[in-house]
Amino acid sequence: MQIKEYKPLIVAFCCNWCSYAGADLAGNNRLNYPAEVKIIRVPCSCRVNPMFILRAFQRGADGVIICGCHPGDCHYTSGNYYTRRRMALLFSMLDFLGIERERTRVEWVSAAEGAKFATTMNDFVEKVASLGENKRLEDLRCKR
């Protein structure tokens, strides 16, 4: 039997108006970031319901990152301020339940910050990879 090399699966929720374009820019500039990062485009970081994050973990994600416009720059004025509160509380709760805090992150990346997007993803993937597979919030029925 061949043992597959472990590669973490990362789900990145990216706001359409900034981080998604930031990811595009990173690509155009040929900046590398790991292919394990799967981007899901959302209209605003505020669109991310805490349930999406739990679902991502259930379906096999090892880490979930939310990227939105910098505070003050949200296309809808205040969406990311709500994201900020909501995610601070959710991540704190996940930590309270004993789920590794390094598996979740919020990062503000603008459309001009292609380089920041790439470094953020590289860093996040590295952190999650060092933790190994997501065991504490996994659903065995969804294992690949």
Place this chain on the structure above:
Amino acid sequence: MQKITLESLVEKAVSLLENGTVTSVLGWKKGEFDYDITPAVFESADELKKDFVWNDFCGANFSKYLVSKTCKSEGKILVFLKPCDTYSFNQLLTEHRFDREKVYAVGIPCEGMADINKVKEVVGDGISKIESNGDDLVVTTIYEDAPVKVTCKDVLAERCVNCKSKRHVAYDELLGEEGEVIASERFDEVERLEKMTPEERFAFWQNELSKCIRCNACRDVCPACTCEKCVFDNPNSGVENKAASNSFEEKMFHIIRAFHVAGRCTDCGECSRVCPQNIPLHLLNRKFIKDINEFYGEYQAGAEVGLRAPLVDYTLEDLEPGEVFDRRDNNA
């Protein structure tokens, strides 16, 4: 031991019924046993005199019942509210969940309610009768000849040991003496858990949450959970009403339940009271309350009508999600 007497409550209810102020009364009535007191609606003086109960097991918070009771009825309903119930009352008003005009609220003092599980730890099973006698409960069981005395203070429910307020924040009329807001130690247990390693916390919650049988009693009783269409009733939600099939579903249910009431939970403690598996659900709620207090300033849901809940509010200087942990590590 409750300071206010059953007679004075019945007398009040009868007089309000008879002078036409209210047409029905929301109160407590004996269930199968002396300790499973259930909420009931009374419509006549005779019913009140016959069935109305007030003792150390009248823990039920009536606020939530007002949602269904006021949307159907024409007349006013009388409701008895203990101090902690009045917070839920205000929170429901803030959310426009019932018609204040149709309610006559009578605040009553509370000396803390007994937890039947703690009584059972002392006297064992087979309780056939419980009576209050001064500061004691006199418990008769089918196995013992002589009744056993238990001091009320020793069997207080967790939420009453850590009671946050004996002051009513809403009422039309007050019976008995008004109390004060208390500096309780309700966050101590949350802090104890926060100090554990993630592995220990995970084991703790895995152990607790795996007991859940998904009876949904915690949701049904919660005065913050008043949506007519709940996600847990939706078969397409993936978290529908059924026993959890694995540990993921267990956690999912509890995270969702706690998150849905975050910032709106008044810490009334009803969820922990009704849980047949004795899961300490209040710890999840209190974790959110504690975090909200620490990150966004002291906030007590239901302290006043019209408060803006922390999750539908923000300031430009709010903490970044990442900073939450840095800050905690620095404090530790």
